[in-house]
Each structure stands twice: as C-alpha cells, then as structure tokens.
Amino acid sequence: xxxxxxxxxxxxxxxxxxxxxxxxxxxxxxxxxxxxxxxxxxxxxxxxxxxxxxxxxxxxxxxxxxxxxxxxxxxxxxxxxxxxxxxxxxxxxxxxxxxxxxxxxxxxxxxxxxxxxxxxxxxxxxxxxxxxxxxxxxxxxxxxxxxxxxxxxxxxxxxxxxxxxxxxxxxxxxxxxxxxxxxxxxxxxxxxxxxxxxxxx
Amino acid sequence: xxxxxxxxxxxxxxxxxxxxxxxxxxxxxxxxxxxxxxxxxxxxxxxxxxxxxxxxxxxxxxxxxxxxxxxxxxxxxxxxxxxxxxxxxxxxxxxxxxxxxxxxxxxxxxxxxxxxxxxxxxxxxxxxxxxxxxxxxxxxxxxxxxxxxxxxxxxxxxxxxxxxxxxxxxxxxxxxxxxxxxxxxxxxxxxxxxxxxxxxx
Ligand SMILES: [Zn+2]
Ligand SMILES: [Zn+2]
Numbered sequence: 073x074x075x076x077x078x079x080x081x082x083x084x085x086x087x088x089x090x091x092x093x094x095x096x097x098x099x100x101x102x103x104x105x106x107x108x109x110x111x112x113x114x115x116x117x118x119x120x121x122x123x124x125x126x127x128x129x130x131x132x133x134x135x136x137x138x139x140x141x142x143x144x145x146x147x148x149x150x151x152x153x154x155x156x157x158x159x160x161x162x163x164x165x166x167x168x169x170x171x172x173x174x175x176x177x178x179x180x181x182x183x184x185x186x187x188x189x190x191x192x193x194x195x196x197x198x199x200x201x202x203x204x205x206x207x208x209x210x211x212x213x214x215x216x217x218x219x220x221x222x223x224x225x226x227x228x229x230x231x232x233x234x235x236x237x238x239x240x241x242x243x244x245x246x247x248x249x250x251x252x253x254x255x256x257x258x259x260x261x262x263x264x265x266x267x268x269x270x271x272x273x
Numbered sequence: 274x275x276x277x278x279x280x281x282x283x284x285x286x287x288x289x290x291x292x293x294x295x296x297x298x299x300x301x302x303x304x305x306x307x308x309x310x311x312x313x314x315x316x317x318x319x320x321x322x323x324x325x326x327x328x329x330x331x332x333x334x335x336x337x338x339x340x341x342x343x344x345x346x347x348x349x350x351x352x353x354x355x356x357x358x359x360x361x362x363x364x365x366x367x368x369x370x371x372x373x374x375x376x377x378x379x380x381x382x383x384x385x386x387x388x389x390x391x392x393x394x395x396x397x398x399x400x401x402x403x404x405x406x407x408x409x410x411x412x413x414x415x416x417x418x419x420x421x422x423x424x425x426x427x428x429x430x431x432x433x434x435x436x437x438x439x440x441x442x443x444x445x446x447x448x449x450x451x452x453x454x455x456x457x458x459x460x461x462x463x464x465x466x467x468x469x470x471x472x473x474x
Binding site for chain 1: 275276277278279280282283285286287289290291292297299300301302303304305306307308309310312313314315316317318319320321322323324326327336337338342343360361362365381382
C-alpha cells in the first residue's frame with residue numbers, strides 16, 4: 073500500500089524547499105491537492121514564470137528581470153559608494169531607512185563552510201570588477217554581524233584591500249531606544265569599544 | 274525599491290503552502306532562484322502533474338490516479354470491515370501494522386470549527402453511501418484521539434447509527450512497552466476505565 077506515484081513525486085519535489093522535511097512536505101501536498109488546487113496551479117505558474125524571467129543585475133548582482141535593476145539604473149544614486157550585502161532582503165531593509173543613496177552589490181549568500189558555501193560559490197570576481205570601476209571610492213561591508221557574516225566581511229576586505237578604496241563596516245552598538253540592562257554582554261562590550269567622542273558642554 | 278514583479282509573485286504564491294509565512298516564503302524563493310533552479314523546475318512540473326493526474330478513489334475517497342485505488346481493487350481484502358480515517362497518511366500507518374485486512378474510508382480532514390471545517394466540508398454522504406452498501410458489517414471509527422478527532426468520531430457515529438452496523442473505536446491505553454510512571458494522567462485514567470478481563474491462574 074503506497075501513495076499514488078504522482079503524489080509521492082510531489083511530496084519529494086516539495087522537499088527542495090529549505091526547511092521542509094518529509095512530514096511537512098506530505099502535509100503541504102495533501103493541503104494543496106485537497107484544499108487549494110487553484111493555489112497549487114498558481115504556485116506552478118509563478119515558479120515557471122520566475123524561472124524564465126528572473127536573472128541577475130549585471131552591476132549589483134541582485135535578482136532582476138532587466139539587465140540593470142531599477143536601482144542601478146537610477147542616475148540620482150551616488151556612484152562613489154558601494155554597499156555590499158548578503159541578500160536582496162538586506163538591500164530592501166537598508167533602502168527602507170532612506171539613509172543611503174549610494175549603490176549596492178548583493179553577494180546572494182555568505183561564506184558558510186557548514187553549508188558547503190566557500191569563496192568559489194560567491195561572485196567575488198564580479199564584486200572586484202564592480203568595486204574597481206574607478207568611480208567607487210568607498211565600499212561598505214554590510215554583511216550580517218553573525219559569525220558567517222563577519223568571516224565574509226573579512227574575506228571581502230582581503231579581496232579589496234590595496235586598491236585605494238576606503239573599506240568600512242557598519243557600527244555595532246545599542247539599538248536606538250536600547251537599555252543597557254536589556255542588551256547582551258557582547259553587544260555592550262562592542263558598544264563600549266566603539267565609543268565615539270561627543271561634543272559636550 | 275522593490276523586488277522584481279515575478280519574484281514578488283513567486284513569494285506570494287509560496288504562501289499557499291501551509292505554515293509558510295512571508296519571511297519563509299521569501300527565503301524559499303531566494304533559495305530556489307539562487308541555489309536550486311532545477312529543484313524549482315522539478316517542483317513546478319510535479320505540481321502540474323499531480324494536479325492533472327490525482328483524483329479521489331470512488332470507494333474510499335483517498336488520493337488515487339485510478340477510479341479505484343489499489344487497496345479497494347484488491348479482492349483479498351475483507352469487504353465487511355470499513356475503517357474510517359482522517360487522512361491517507363493514517364491509512365498508510367495502519368497498513369504498516371499488517372494487522373487489518375478490511376477496507377478504508379478516508380475523510381480527507383476532520384471537523385475543525387477553528388479552521389472553518391464543518392460537516393459540509395467532509396464527504397459524509399459518500400461515507401454513508403459506502404458504509405450502507407450491504408456488505409459492510411462493522412465500521413471502525415479510527416479518527417485521531419484529539420479533541421477534533423473525537424468530535425468527528427462522534428458525528429460519524431450519529432450519522433451511521435440505527436442501520437444495524439457495529440460501530441467501534443480503537444482502544445486507548447498505554448503503549449506497548451509503556452511504563453505507568455511515564456504515561457500522562459489522561460491516558461492512564463482511560464487505560465483504567467477501559468481495563469479488560471484477563472484469564473489468570
Ligand atoms: Zn543592480
Ligand atoms: Zn480506494
């Protein structure tokens with residue numbers, strides 16, 4: 073006694089999704105076939121459409137349906153600042169702050185030995201080519217402040233140093249509105265270490 | 274600054290999957306487009322294939338690619354026992370015990386007011402028609418021993434009573450190898466209440 077073959081194939085295919093094990097793949101397949109066939113149809117079409125339409129921006133490497141993404145094609149952005157982030161979502165988050173008007177480069181990942189992602193899996197040549205275009209003066213290494221993000225930032229600084237670029241990293245410290253009592257010791261230590269002068273009375 | 278439209282469509286389409294919120298849909302879309310395009314293609318094809326090939330068995334209502342599923346078409350199964358389960362996975366689990374050789378009926382769900390699933394969303398007419406075919410003598414109400422499963426079993430017994438069928442429910446009690454000390458009070462109480470006579474010395 074087994075599932076019909078096309079059901080087993082669907083359950084197995086759903087496991088390509090990150091974080092989906094055999095039990096949730098089965099639950100998803102049952103749900104789609106029993107309660108949401110239009111949703112399953114929509115998902116199949118969205119997958120096909122995205123696969124045939126989405127590539128990478130030639131300049132910043134983010135997902136784009138056009139050779140240049142809208143941001144890279146925007147003449148109002150500063151050309152001398154390049155902010156390197158791990159994922160497109162990071163770029164969106166930074167854009168949301170409305171406090172940066174330079175350009176980006178999206179790594180589409182981070183160095184992660186545990187996941188088998190090494191330097192060859194990141195677009196380092198494309199980044200070097202982009203950062204050394206002559207217009208860029210400062211590269212902001214805005215990978216996450218996780219162990220993997222820090223390792224990646226270090227590798228990027230090794231890659232880009234010695235070419236007259238200013239390499240920076242965002243400050244670590246307390247969040248706006250943050251209370252000392254509720255801040256973890258590592259962040260507090262870093263905030264102390266990176267303390268800045270104030271102009272006082 | 275936004276995602277490309279076809280990426281947003283894919284993120285939105287992935288949310289038809291149960292348990293997938295905006296964050297994990299985004300993570301899934303990034304993963305498929307960046308690291309597993311063959312997997313995305315495979316998923317799209319598996320969805321289309323399942324949608325066009327999988328229907329319900331005419332007799333037992335489980336997923337099937339043929340009008341009668343393999344189990345219902347098997348002449349070696351007893352025709353006088355009908356075991357009603359919530360989902361196809363329950364049928365597979367019971368089959369795995371190799372301790373039942375009757376037939377099944379799969380509800381494809383359970384009564385669940387919180388999820389908006391009422392009696393009209395379950396194939397109760399199909400079940401009544403199946404159970405009253407003249408060959409069935411006993412109907413085993415094998416819905417889960419959860420609140421929803423118990424409610425469903427009660428509704429099914431109301432539906433099927435008064436037609437001369439024997440209606441049964443699986444026993445509750447300690448698991449094989451179970452120790453009293455490590456059994457929850459509700460199960461213990463039920464095991465006491467459903468105690469059976471033993472032939473002893
Ligand atoms: Zn771009
Ligand atoms: Zn069947």
